[in-house]
Amino acid sequence: MAHAIQSLLSLTNHRSHPKPTTTFSPITLRPASLSFSTRKKPHVRRISAIFDLENSSPPSPLESISIDVDAVTEAELKENGFRSTRRTKLICTIGPASCDFEQLEALAMGGMNVARINMCHGTREWHQAVIRRVRRLNQEKGYAVAIMMDTEGSEIHMGDLGAASAKAEDGEIWTFSVRAFDSQLPDHTINVNYEGFAEDVKVGDELLVDGGMVRFEVIEKIGPDVKCRCTDPGLLLPRANLTFWRGGSLVRERNAMLPTISSKDWLDIDFGIAEGVDFISISFVKSAEVINHLKSYIAARSRDSDIAVIAKIESIDSLKNLDEIIRACDGAMVARGDLGAQIPLEQVPSAQQKVVQLCRQLNKPVIVASQLLESMIEYPTPTRAEVADVSEAVRQRADALMLSGESAMGQFPDKALTVLRSVSLRIERWWREEKRHEAMRLPPIASSFSDRISEEICNSAAKMANNLEVDAVFVFTKDGYMASLLSRCRPDCPIFAFTTTTSVRRRLNLQWGLIPFRLSLTDDMDSNLNRTFSLLKARGMIQSGDLVIALSDMLQSIQVMNVP
Ligand SMILES: Nc1ncnc2c1ncn2[C@@H]1O[C@H](COP(=O)(O)OP(=O)(O)OP(=O)(O)O)[C@@H](O)[C@H]1O
Numbered sequence: 351m352a353h354a355i356q357s358l359l360s361l362t363n364h365r366s367h368p369k370p371t372t373t374f375s376p377i378t379l380r381p382a383s384l385s386f387s388t389r390k391k392p393h394v395r396r397i398s399a400i401f402d403l404e405n406s407s408p409p410s411p412l413e414s415i416s417i418d419v420d421a422v423t424e425a426e427l428k429e430n431g432f433r434s435t436r437r438t439k440l441i442c443t444i445g446p447a448s449c450d451f452e453q454l455e456a457l458a459m460g461g462m463n464v465a466r467i468n469m470c471h472g473t474r475e476w477h478q479a480v481i482r483r484v485r486r487l488n489q490e491k492g493y494a495v496a497i498m499m500d501t502e503g504s505e506i507h508m509g510d511l512g513a514a515s516a517k518a519e520d521g522e523i524w525t526f527s528v529r530a531f532d533s534q535l536p537d538h539t540i541n542v543n544y545e546g547f548a549e550d551v552k553v554g555d556e557l558l559v560d561g562g563m564v565r566f567e568v569i570e571k572i573g574p575d576v577k578c579r580c581t582d583p584g585l586l587l588p589r590a591n592l593t594f595w596r597g598g599s600l601v602r603e604r605n606a607m608l609p610t611i612s613s614k615d616w617l618d619i620d621f622g623i624a625e626g627v628d629f630i631s632i633s634f635v636k637s638a639e640v641i642n643h644l645k646s647y648i649a650a651r652s653r654d655s656d657i658a659v660i661a662k663i664e665s666i667d668s669l670k671n672l673d674e675i676i677r678a679c680d681g682a683m684v685a686r687g688d689l690g691a692q693i694p695l696e697q698v699p700s701a702q703q704k705v706v707q708l709c710r711q712l713n714k715p716v717i718v719a720s721q722l723l724e725s726m727i728e729y730p731t732p733t734r735a736e737v738a739d740v741s742e743a744v745r746q747r748a749d750a751l752m753l754s755g756e757s758a759m760g761q762f763p764d765k766a767l768t769v770l771r772s773v774s775l776r777i778e779r780w781w782r783e784e785k786r787h788e789a790m791r792l793p794p795i796a797s798s799f800s801d802r803i804s805e806e807i808c809n810s811a812a813k814m815a816n817n818l819e820v821d822a823v824f825v826f827t828k829d830g831y832m833a834s835l836l837s838r839c840r841p842d843c844p845i846f847a848f849t850t851t852t853s854v855r856r857r858l859n860l861q862w863g864l865i866p867f868r869l870s871l872t873d874d875m876d877s878n879l880n881r882t883f884s885l886l887k888a889r890g891m892i893q894s895g896d897l898v899i900a901l902s903d904m905l906q907s908i909q910v911m912n913v914p
């Protein structure tokens with residue numbers, strides 16, 4: 351132990367001399383009880399030899415192409431170094447304003463980590479074309495944008511309007527109808543997707559479009575048609591969500607009877623599996639059961655079953671069963687749009703904080719979504735309030751922020767993404783400069799002894815990284831688990847995650863602070879490190895003297911060293 355402490359001290363001293371000498375001796379810590387674990391027994395070797403630059407050959411051309419990293423990250427690292435890399439991940443919903451190859455490329459260049467397609471809108475052919483364009487972008491231009499497919503879910507919503515939008519004015523009478531109109535919709539008429547609608551609503555009910563963006567009062571029922579008077583004017587958008595309220599509370603018996611995954615959703619899910627999307631997010635989740643059901647369906651259908659299931663928290667039921675839902679899913683989304691239509695608006699911020707915290711504790715990535723920069727659908731600059739909202743989500747250390755209409759159909763998709771990026775960077779930096787290490791207690795979560803070891807290693811590594819002010823943590827991870835445990839600790843420095851498979855690498859895109867690389871790994875940690883250093887150095891992404899902590903989930907090892 352005394353030796354270890356001494357080594358640590360000599361390491362910190364090294365930091366003031368950027369170029370370490372070859373006499374530097376790294377420390378390798380090994381959990382004493384590892385032999386009880388199911389993992390392979392580690393071979394602890396001295397690895398100082400690999401720091402001998404004279405002896406290590408320069409990377410061959412073959413080697414230099416054998417590491418995959420996102421082109422944007424690579425450029426950022428080269429230009430600004432480790433500290434400036436963005437930790438908060440960014441998701442853009444793709445729609446008519448962002449679906450061309452050039453538009454997608456602009457978003458990828460602007461830092462989009464995940465492209466979201468919403469099956470509420472557009473045809474499967476349209477979405478397929480988008481997915482393929484993103485894949486081509488990744489292949490041809492070196493991005494690693496992951497794809498998230500969002501199901502429609504079976505809530506009640508309006509049909510298409512035959513126009514991009516329509517304006518409902520105060521006092522106007524509109525007809526909400528369950529009739530199937532063959533030709534054009536009559537004036538001031540809205541189609542409703544739920545057949546029981548006309549039977550379920552009552553005269554006097556309040557009808558909320560999009561959670562209250564526009565309000566109507568039900569004044570008359572005529573067969574399949576429901577006549578309503580507009581009481582709060584506003585813009586009607588195609589397929590906007592509808593809720594109805596009676597005596598001040600939401601009428602939701604009907605919604606509760608609708609399945610979470612509709613027959614159309616199952617077809618969309620088959621489509622998503624066939625296209626190999628990275629994430630499927632499930633709208634209006636009510637319980638853990640549906641998540642488990644979908645996960646076993648995916649496991650049976652998809653060869654490597656590597657599609658992550660994201661639970662959208664946007665209903666009263668999902669809040670009631672929050673704990674079991676978060677435990678069952680692979681990640682969650684605070685879908686504030688619909689959530690704000692189901693609970694009073696003033697309760698949305700505390701619900702957001704609760705979901706973000708719980709996800710962090712249970713080690714599930716969490717996305718904060720909807721209306722982050724709503725005004726940027728129309729205007730090139732955000733409101734101060736929107737910037738404050740984005741800052742709060744970053745401060746809460748959510749894994750990812752999501753654009754909806756701003757990138758799908760707004761006038762300024764790139765500008766909105768730039769705002770998310772710059773606000774994230776600024777708040778993250780402020781947080782580090784002020785040394786605002788939050789006091790969130792992370793309860794133990796591992797279910798096996800082996801996972802317990804990984805967890806302890808990651809907790810310690812994150813703490814060491816902050817105390818020693820290391821430049822980066824490197825984690826060599828087969829399935830991404832150890833990378834996620836590190837991300838959960840939200841260390842000050844970025845986490846370089848090296849994994850063997852492209853799909854794991856894309857999935858890591860959603861997690862806070864992770865910079866995912868694909869690299870073929872061997873069981874020999876020394877040679878992994880050796881190759882990684884030379885590959886990254888050859889590409890100018892790290893420099894001699896950088897202080898790094900390296901972890902491996904193959905060996906369950908932890909090492910502190912300067913890059914040779
Ligand atoms: N593929 C698409 N085709 C056409 N318009 C789209 C598409 N995707 C999104 N949009 C537009 O962008 C808006 C915002 O997108 P968003 O994904 O938030 O949808 P939403 O209807 O609010 O549903 P959800 O609750 O699932 O988010 C939509 O209301 C729609 O007008």
Ligand SMILES: CC(=O)C(=O)O
Nearest residue numbers: 685686687688719720
């Ligand atoms: C994203 C989404 O589904 C919502 O906010 O309702």
Ligand SMILES: [K+]
Nearest residue numbers: 500501502633
């Ligand atoms: K949806």
Ligand SMILES: [Mg+2]
Nearest residue numbers: 664685687688
């Ligand atoms: Mg929603």
